[in-house]
Amino acid sequence: MPPAQRQPGYIYAIKLHPDLNLVKIGWAGVGPVKDPKRFLEHDPAHYLKDRLKSARTWMASAEIIKAWPSWTIFEAPASEWMTFPAPRVGDREQWEVEDINELVRQGDLFFARIKAPDLPSWEELRASVEAAAETDQDEEDEE
Secondary structure, eight states, X not given: OOGGGGOXXXXXXXXXXXXXXXXXXXXXXXXXXXXXXXXXXXXXXXXXXXXXXXXXXXOTXXXXXXEEEEEGGGHHHHHXXXXXXXXXXXXXXXXXXXXXXXXXXXXXXXXXXXXXOSOOOHHHHHHHHHHHHHHHHHHHHHO
C-alpha cells in the first residue's frame, strides 16, 4: 500500500440523533499527520474525541456507536459494506440506516476479515472517549 493508504487509525460510526437512525461513518487517523502536536502516541482516543466533538458542534446528542482499528484505505469499502443498501443523506459520510445493531454487526464482520493496525480496541477506548465528551459538554454548559 502507498504510505497515505496505510496510515493507522479508526473507522468510527457516530449516531447523530437519539431518535433517528442517522449515522456518520468516517476515519480518524492516529498519525503520521502534518501537525506533530496532534500526534499523541499516549492517547489514541484523542482522535476519536476530536471527531465526536466536531459532530456535536452541529448535533449535540451525537454518540460514537463503535470504532474499529483500521487503515485509511478501508474507509470507503467499510462504509459501503456496513450501510448497504441504506441511502446517503446530505454529507457523503452520512447514512440513514434501518438498524443500528445491524450496522455494528456488519462492521464487526468486515473488520474481522482485515489485518488491523496494532491499536487499542474500541472497548479499551470507550470509557476515555465518553468521559472526555461529558467533560466537554459540562464546560460548554458552564459558559
